[in-house]
Amino acid sequence: MEAVVRQSMGCCPFVRQASMNTMKNFSLADKAIACPVMGPAVMKAKESKNYSTASKPLTAAAAAAPSSSANAAAAAAAVAPQPFVAAGVSNETAYDYEGMFEDELMKKRQDKSYRYFNNINRLAKEFPKAHRDLESDKVTVWCSNDYLGMGRNQEVLKAMQASLEKYGSGAGGTRNIAGHNKHSMALEAELAALHKKEAALVFSSCFVANDSVLSLLGQKIKDLVIFSDELNHASMITGIKHSGSKKHIFKHNDLSDLESKLAMYPKSTPKLIAFESVYSMCGSVSPIDEICDLAKKYGAITFLDEVHSVGMYGPHGAGVAEHLDFDAHLATGIRSPEFKTVSDKVDMITGTLGKTFGTVGGYVAASANLVDWVRSYAPGFIFTTSLPPSVMAGAIAAVRYQRHTLEDRILQQNHARYLKSNFARIGVPVIPNPSHIVPILIGDAFNAKKASDLLMDKYRIYVQAINFPTVAKGTERLRVTPTPGHTNDLSDFLLASVDEIFTDLNLPRVRDYEIMGGLAGVGTGEVVEPVWTNEQLKLTSKDLNSNVVDPTFEYLGSSSGYDL
Structure with missing residues (x-):
């Protein structure tokens, strides 16, 4: 019954003004049965198992009449979401687990953060097409x-098929138990070479990699202080929590705020700065070089997540850190330039195999000692079954293909530019950024889901709504990510469809945000220069150094362990 009361507070004007105790004493069940809204819920609750209270419930003591401010506070407390409290059972009765689950799910529904998943089956031979439940029901992703x-690249698929036929479907266990194989050693050599680091280590996902490395650093380095960008991914936030380290959260990409927090500690205090290169929900890009300079000044090490940039930035797809020294890396190919690059300044780079490289898995690239240390101590690596050989074979093929191919990422950038310029032309609000991400600002959870549903049902276009807690409330959006396969004809249909939906739902456009003073960068007149320059977009794979085609790399000692 208590759950019914809590649910009613969100929709009944009478109940919203009363406390839980008042409702209990008021005999809500008797009164609510007559209500056309609450009646069915009350009858359902009577038929189901009741929540429980403690054996000896507390009673309120008499008190003086509260002040007006106290009344306001009490009213606010009554409206606020209440934590689940098992009620109605003595100490000899089991806890109502299902009641708690139902209560927590109801909270997600009430605050519009409940997640809906669509049945999307990507078609390799027709991507970006996919089908829903029926193969005839096709949509554009x-x-x-x-x-x-x-994920449809023929070199990747051939490598996976050959490995699957020869080595089977699974790895057989962890590296500790089952050993590892030539695929894991070759993949780690490829990734270390990609980022021009001494070593690399592959994990089951980049979430696990971020969590494992960050938590281990905090647990092993006494008095480590971690400085984390406020928009960091959940995997980094989880790792920082698990580290047990003291932390400071600095304003997004704000060098002044970061420096002011770093300056709070002597240089001798161990410090770590954790940040991303491309932030996937807004498309912003971090000032990597400047952050590395601050790290050196204040005695910190740097942890850079390149998940949403590997494959797409830099002449060889190593990410934004490589892109910042584009010409030098373009000239030297797989060799390192003869000066300390931005990539060299970053102590640890993590990335994924599950996005641009079309397979699954994550990794960290760093010094040989750091990687060997993580390999030796991180539970998230030691006690997790290795990736299947076929997956690693496909990832190797993907990394090698992108190392010597510029056309795919140039096409992607051109398609992103086409969308952004034409959305601006029709006044559809896109959060400004210099990357390939196209975030269409909607502004509330209900309309974000409604727009997503209309695109799917009316126009056969799949764009997932992004709501809290992934983004802040009031900045809900549709996150569009064009690929090389999203040609201008597909883009034109998307533009027309989104334009119609903005009109049908009466959603605010750029002009509306200008009038209100701007939101999330929209309507402020902000101009952002893209990471890829016009000159870089004119290059072809023929402009790459010939040493990037089918290079040979030796296996790394850190993959297997070193003999003393």
Whole structure:
């Protein structure tokens, strides 16, 4: 019954003004049965198992009449979501687990953060097409993180098929138990070479990699202080929590705020700065070089998540850190330039195999000692079954393909530019950013889901709504990610469809945000220069150094362990 009361507070004007105790004493069940809204819920609750209270419930003591401010506070407390409290059972009765689950799910529904998943089956031979329940029910996918369509790449598929036939479907266990194989050693050598680091280590996902590395650093380095960008991914936030370290959250990409927090500690205090290169929900890009300079000044090490940039930035797809020294890396190919690059300044780079490289898995690339240390101590690596050989074979093929291919990422950038410029032309609000992400600002959860549903049902376009807690409330959006396969004809249909939906739902456009003073960068007149320059977009694969084609890399000692 208590759950019914809590649910009613969100919709009944009378109940909203009363406390839980008042409703209990008021005999809500007797009164609510007559209500056309609450009546069915009350009858259902009577038929189901009741929540429980403690054996000896507390009673309120008499008190003086509260002040007006106290009344306001009490009213606010009554409206606020209440934590689940098992009620109605003595100490000899089991806890109502299902009641708690139902209560928590109801909270998600009430605050519009409940998640709906669509049945999307991507068609390799027709991507970006996919089908829903029926193969005849086809839609165009506009929100995939397979940013370059590598999940259908023929070289990747051939490598996976050959490995699957020869080595089977699974790895057989962890490396500790089952050993590892030539695929894991070759993949780690490829990833270390990609980022021009001494070593790399592959995990089951980049979530696990971020969590494992960050938590281990905090647990092993006494008095470590971690400085984390406020928009960091949940995997990094989880790792920082698990680290047990003291932390400071600095304003997004704000160098002044970061420096002011770093300056609070002597240089001798161990510090770590954790940040991303491309932030996937808004498309912003971090000032990597400047953050590395601050790290050196204040004695910190740097942890850079390149998940949403590997494959797409830099002449060889190593990410934004490589892109910042584009010409030098373009000239030297797989060799390192003869100066300390931005990539060199970053102590640890993590990335994923599950987005641009079209397979699954994550990794960290760093010094040989750091990687060997993580390999030796991180539970998230030691006690997790290794990736299947076929997956690693496909990832190797994807990394090698993108190292010597510029056309895919150039096409992607051109398609992103086409969308952004034409959305601006029709006044559809896109959060300004310099990357390939196209975030269409909607502004509330209900309309974000409604727009997503209309695109799917009316126009056969799949774009998932992004709501809280992934983004802040009031900045809900549709996140569009064009690929090389999203040609201008598909883009034109998306533009027309989104334009019609903005009109049908009466959603605010750029002009509306200008009048209100701007939101999330929309309507402020902000101009952002893209990471890829016009000159870089004119390059072809023929402009790459010939040493990037089919290079040979030796296995790394850190993959297997070193003999003393």
